[in-house]
Amino acid sequence: MSEEKTYKGLLGSFRYSFGASDSRLYRLYVVVGALLSILLTLFFSLSIVVIIAATLGASESITLVRSLFVLVGLVVVAPIIAPVLLVARRHRKRLGSGTLYDSALALGGFLFIGALYLGLVISVPSELQEPTSGAIGVLIQALYNLPSLLGIVPPLLAVLLLVFLHRRFR
Secondary structure, three states, X not given: OOOOOOOOHHXXXXXXXXXXXXXXXXXHHHHXXXXXXXXXXXXXXXXXXXXXXXXXXXXXXXXXXXXXXXXXXXXXXXXXXXXXXXXXXXXXXXXXXXXXXXXXXXXXXXXXXXXXXHHHHHOOOHHHOOOOOHHHHHHHHHHHHOOHHHHHHHHHHHHHHHHHHHHHHO
C-alpha cells in the first residue's frame, strides 16, 4: 500500500488544499476562509450560549428559535467552507489539474463573503442604522431603504453562483 498524502476531516482539508493548489487566489481564500469560518463559528457558539442563558425556563417556541439559530449558523458557515472542501476533494481524487477550478471557486467564495456583508447591511434594523455621507453613503443609504427580508437575496445568489462555478469548471 503506497503512502498517499491526504487529509483527515474538515481541518485537514484546509492544510491539504492549500498545499495542493497552485492558485495564489485560492491560497489567499483558504487563509481568509479559515479565519472567517473560525470567527463566525466562535460568534455563533457564544451567541447560542447567551440565547440559552437568556431564555431558560421559557416556552417551547423559544427552543425552536434556538434550533433555528444553530441552523442559521450552519447556513452561513457552510458556503465559506465549501470551496475548500471541493478543491481538496478534487485534488485528492485527482479529478483534474490546473488552477482554473481552484481560482473560480476562490472567486465564488470571496463573492459569497461580500454578499454576506451586503445582506447584513440590507437587514440592519432602522434603530441601528448610522447616518452616512459621501458617494458610499448614498449606496449604503439605498441598501438601508430596502426591505430587511431582501437581505437573504445577495447570499443566496452568491451560493447559486458558487454551485454554477463548481459545475462549470469541474
